[in-house]
Amino acid sequence: MDMGLTEPRRWQHPYPIMASLTGSRCLVIGGGQVAERKVRSLLNAGAHVTVIAAEFSEGLAGLSGVVLRRETFNVQTLDEAGVYLLLVAATNDKEVNARIARYAMERSMLINVVDQPELSTFIMPSVVRRGKLVIAVSTAGASPSAARRIVKEIDAAYGEEYEMYLDFLSRVRLLVQERVTNKEARQKLFKEMLDWDLLGMIRQGDFGGWSEVFYQALEQQPWMSGQGEAKEAPSWAFLAAIGWHA
Numbered sequence: 001m002d003m004g005l006t007e008p009r010r011w012q013h014p015y016p017i018m019a020s021l022t023g024s025r026c027l028v029i030g031g032g033q034v035a036e037r038k039v040r041s042l043l044n045a046g047a048h049v050t051v052i053a054a055e056f057s058e059g060l061a062g063l064s065g066v067v068l069r070r071e072t073f074n075v076q077t078l079d080e081a082g083v084y085l086l087l088v089a090a091t092n093d094k095e096v097n098a099r100i101a102r103y104a105m106e107r108s109m110l111i112n113v114v115d116q117p118e119l120s121t122f123i124m125p126s127v128v129r130r131g132k133l134v135i136a137v138s139t140a141g142a143s144p145s146a147a148r149r150i151v152k153e154i155d156a157a158y159g160e161e162y163e164m165y166l167d168f169l170s171r172v173r174l175l176v177q178e179r180v181t182n183k184e185a186r187q188k189l190f191k192e193m194l195d196w197d198l199l200g201m202i203r204q205g206d207f208g209g210w211s212e213v214f215y216q217a218l219e220q221q222p223w224m225s226g227q228g229e230a231k232e233a234p235s236w237a238f239l240a241a242i243g244w245h246a
């Protein structure tokens with residue numbers, strides 16, 4: 001094995017990624033409060049979660065949609081269960097957690113060790129969600145409580161309107177990508193849309209009616225139907241059609 005892999009990690013240059021875990025096999029070992037938090041977040045991500053623990057918290061025992069195995073960590077029985085994309089070592093036994101980390105590393109599985117970031121290949125951030133908008137804050141383990149405090153500030157600054165805002169941008173982007181072949185025109189529209197006060201309209205409750213007008217005006221654009229050139233989109237005529245007064 002490469003030496004770099006087994007060296008303690010100092011988390012100097014964390015590499016942030018957003019992962020899609022839908023249907024992926026994930027294993028959490030440990031059945032206390034910390035394991036429960038990790039299991040819930042994995043389940044919310046659509047993962048296929050197995051939990052192995054000597055004892056389960058009430059919350060875990062009552063969870064549906066997860067496989068619970070009441071046993072202690074054992075390399076042989078785990079190997080029989082097959083490969084997992086990622087593992088979380090969440091027992092309260094530091095030595096056992098370190099053994100789980102070694103087990104995962106030797107099999108190239110991602111590993112989060114809840115009491116030893118230096119043995120982890122991934123750690124979990126504190127998160128704010130507004131539909132498709134996901135804001136993750138990490139202190140690279142320096143202070144999980146500080147990460148949480150910062151997230152509370154972000155939580156207060158980014159309201160519920162962002163969910164509808166991103167749903168709208170996403171829908172328009174898909175429509176335009178599908179139908180407008182001119183790349184510059186597409187990019188121009190996407191950029192200009194960010195300058196429109198859509199968030200203000202959502203906050204004021206005017207958005208539903210306006211977005212219907214917008215979709216109709218969009219449908220009527222020659223560059224949407226493929227009949228015209230999309231070079232000058234969005235035109236002033238288009239902006240006028242959607243009632244936009246900048």
Ligand SMILES: C[C@@]1(CC(=O)O)c2cc3[nH]c(cc4nc(cc5[nH]c(cc(n2)[C@H]1CCC(=O)O)[C@@](C)(CC(=O)O)[C@@H]5CCC(=O)O)C(CC(=O)O)=C4CCC(=O)O)c(CCC(=O)O)c3CC(=O)O
Pocket residue numbers: 037038041112113114115116117122123124125126127137138139140141142143144145147148151
């Ligand atoms: C490295 C990391 C590994 C990982 O778990 O992924 C890790 C490690 C450790 N956490 C410890 C303690 C606490 N952790 C929390 C809470 C959270 N911890 C989370 C993540 C992480 N914790 C990763 C780094 C995150 C980063 O900073 O980038 C959050 C963000 C996400 C989540 O867990 O899903 C979640 C907040 C969720 C939310 O937003 O609500 C609280 C507060 C509470 O529980 O209320 C406390 C008690 C207060 C305190 O100690 O600060 C200890 C000491 C244990 C001991 O003393 O025995 C260690 C081990 C060590 O530091 O060595």
Ligand SMILES: NC(=O)C1=CN([C@@H]2O[C@H](COP(=O)(O)OP(=O)(O)OC[C@H]3O[C@@H](n4cnc5c(N)ncnc54)[C@H](O)[C@@H]3O)[C@@H](O)[C@H]2O)C=CC1
Pocket residue numbers: 029030031032033034035036052053054055056057071072073090091092093096113114115144
């Ligand atoms: N990363 C984080 O966010 C945090 C991490 N921690 C750390 O997480 C650890 C776990 O915390 P809690 O969930 O509160 O602990 P806990 O004591 O409530 O639960 C420990 C669990 O591990 C299981 N266990 C112990 N040895 C085992 C083995 N050999 N095989 C299988 N299962 C085994 C127990 O049955 C129990 O379910 C703590 O020791 C602490 O160091 C604590 C707070 C936050």
